[in-house]
Amino acid sequence: MNILVLKMGGSILAKLPTSFYQTIVALKQQKICEPIIVHGGGPEINETLKELHVESKFVDGLRVTTNEVLDVAEMVMSGSINKKIVANIQKQGGTAIGMSGVDGKTLQAIPIDNASTLGYVGQVKKVNVSWIEQIMEHGAIPVISPIGIDGSGERLNINGDMAAAAVAKALKAKLALISDIPGVMENVSGKEFVHEQLTKEEIEEKIASGVIYGGMIPKVRSALNGLSGGIKESVILNGLAPEDIKDYIQGKQAGTKVVMKKEEKQHV
Known part of the structure; x- marks a missing residue:
């Protein structure tokens, strides 16, 4: 099965055009690949925490997640954002099922190493792929929010990039980080170009x-995190030019591939 896990951060979601969702639906309906969406929601979580006067702070770039913060994160990601994405897919004639990692114990998690500082923050120990596969087999696109659950039934907030990488690894899928630019760009002698591979x-x-x-630093770090999550290749693709997604899955050059080591050129 040709599976593509698309990671969409909270900041890109508001910018995505209708054509993005049309492309995702077409990938599924034309049997080009099986798309799975894993999303974040940082900006909307921040806004809601502010509105509700819930204090939130960060340590080394990671959100300290108290029980109160976790409730808000779950409400925003598994509720509001998840259902907006599901609705956008269905407006374009597709079928989508929204879920979180808590549902069906899909993202089985354990607390991260410095949980004593960060609170209810987890890392994926195991992905229960059976529910995701059933959704795909029944003709729908899974839309997953990164709230996990541990062995005792405790919910844990999981970094969206790492959740997407774990899903991709478990399903032997490719991982695409959806951005608002064509890839990693560099200016050489006054001309900008996109790196095909780094x-x-x-x-x-x-x-x-x-x-x-x-x-761009957090984007490439996310792509690298995906590799450390055990997948062979991550790619940064432009969600504002969704034809890039189709080109990538069909083997054409699109975006910037991020790999551990250079691929050897194969001569056919």
Whole structure:
């Protein structure tokens, strides 16, 4: 089965055009691939926490998740955002089933190492793929929010990129990080171009030299996190030009592939 896990962060969701959802539905209906969406929701969670006067702080870029913060994160991601994505897919003639990692124990999690500091934050120990596969087999697109559950029934907030990587690994799928730019770009002699492929080593060098900067740093770090999650390849694709997604899944050049090591060119 040709499966593509699409990770959509909260900041890109508001920008995605109708054509993005049309493309996802077409991929499914034309049997080009089986799309699965894993989404985040950071900006909307921040906004809701502020409205509800719930204090929230970050340590090393990760949200400290108290029980109160977890309730809000679950409400926003598994409720509001998840159902908006499901509705957008169905407006374009597709069928989608929204779920969180809690449903059917789909994302079985354990607390992360520094849980004493970060609170109810987890990492995926196992993905129960049977529910995801059943949704796909019944003609629907799974839409998953990254709230997991541990062995005692405790909910845990999971980083969206790591949740997407875990799902991709469990299903032997490709992982696409949906962005609002064509890929990792570099300016050489006044001309901008998109890197077709970057290794972990090249990315670290380009961050150190300032070629990769600002908002692109978390994107490439997310792609690398996917690789450390055990998948062979991540790709950064432009959700605002959804034909790139179709091109990528059909083997054409699109976006920036992120790999651990350079692929050897195969001569056919």
